[in-house]
Amino acid sequence: MSDKKKILEINDLTIHYMTIDGTVRAVEDLNLSLNVGETLGLVGETGAGKTTSVKAIMQLLPHPPAKVLSGEILFKGEDILKKTKREMRSIRGEKISMIFQDPMSSLNPVMTVSKQIEETIKLHNPKKSKKQIKEMADAMLETVGIKAERSTDYPHQFSGGMKQRVVIAIALACNPELIIADEPTTALDVTIQAQVLELMKKLREMHQTSMIMITHDLGVVADICDQVAIMYSGEVVEHGNRKHIFHNGLHPYTKGLFNCIPNLYEDERRLRPIKGLAPEAYNRIEGCRFHPRCPSAMEICVKENPLTIEVEPGHTVKCHLYKEGMSFGE
């Protein structure tokens, strides 16, 4: 609730990519917030703007073509967008760190894994001795379940799951307050995914770390997230805690997403897909961005983009079907 401390607050963030072919409205009027110790799941399909949003938090967007047009990103009350490059460098890795999807390409192939962890620690602790840093790196490896004797191995000597553990070790090396994980288990097999998710849960509890987890897998969300934001075409269309989304998902897109997933426990021989395709990047859709695919589209949806309204405390939705003050209890 409101008495919990906010670690991150994004207000009205708009990011466009200015390209030769036109403007891509990657993120539009994005509002998100995250409390200390909580995990937010950012769900959406390819091109929804998930990765762009979190890269903005890390200030990793290539400029040009990306341009932050408006909005603020408050990390512990301070606007990250106003930080200088030098200030940002001390935040990245130490206060906020990021885990990328593909462990194969986010590690340096010609550096031992231990050196890659030490690199981060050294950057943020310049006064520590070599020996101390090495010890910290080894301890970090042990934490993620890799024996310290393998610290002098190179990435190619590890399997996919192990590599992702190394990436997690690097991200955690300086004990950050916020971890952003961009599809951290998508490239992994399910049994390995289960291991990595278990590890992330354990570490999160140990260090009280807040987390943003980007995923397209609602199963992973149910497993690890407290809060869920559903994104469609650059906008957050629904935001709430796990109960709101899983028991009382309101937006037609949220409902559609659930209908698309084959259910392991119920016998349903026919899926009900969302019709049509995600909008193309350069096209601007008037009105609600989901209306061409929406089964409940009305006249107003074509003309006006709905405002985000709070339907119950902590549960917001951006859809004309709902009005403030309507009751949506279970």
Next chain:
Amino acid sequence: MENNNRIIEIKHLKKYFQTKKGSLRAVDDVSFDIKKGETLGLVGESGCGKSTIGRLLIRLLEATDGEIIYRGENLRDLSFEGMRRMRREMQIVFQDPYASLDARKSIFQSIGEPLRVQKICKTQKEYEKRVYELMSLVGLTRRLANSYPHELDGGRRQRVGIARALALNPSFIVLDEPVSALDVSIQAQILNLIQDLQEELGLTYLFISHDLGVVKHISDNIAVMYLGKLVEKGDYQSIFTNPLHPYTQALLSAVPVPSIDIEQKRIILEGDVPSPINPKPGCRFAGRCMYRQEICDQKEPELREYMTGRLVACHFAGQVGKD
């Protein structure tokens, strides 16, 4: 009788790749059959040999040993010409629609290619008619005929891949992870298309995937592979309600369920899948199995019928994983 029902049967199929480190046993003595009109789902994690089996079946790869019997004929005895004829009957759809289409051929040319190669159509008119027919069958509008693959999204590209596979009126199709590269909303559309086509055209499928939810949804029977071996096979319902092999049990429990009401008892397997190069004797799964006994390291369990229609390769099938 029952035999006539089988459209394809593989017996003791083996594929060993020779590597510097030794013999990599990608597929090691696998047998199963698929009945006409059935979908067999083949699941397993990366490197278990599922795609290799798909390729062996239509001889895109040559098997090291074993038989592949299609409608009573051993495919491995066929000549190059014979196999070429046979490919009208059996086709494959690949995982990555980005990589499996020729970037310099239009959609029309790509779909028409199999018809040209096999010299199916006598006139240009007949050829055009067939291509447009195929396009509408898979839900592609005529307007896209002159587009190129890079202009299409993943879902549409996969529709082109499916249209190509259907061009020659095959009766058996290997679907190798056909929806893995697609977003969930598109994935559902393609899965429905695959099911519709099966009903309409009476197709038989081998559906290869690592996604258990998808496999359960689409399959009649499911075969689970681990490190080149078939560890369990049965109908889709009983595999999910009563998995017998400890690996199947762990695999099912590891799938994150999109619900916050189901309390999952997760079996977390230790370690990684071991290397398929020169595997140790005994059960392949023994190293990661929580029920491992002495016999598991010494003797490889045979795939045996545990109960009607349920095959399992475990020394302790039925005794483990029940609590």
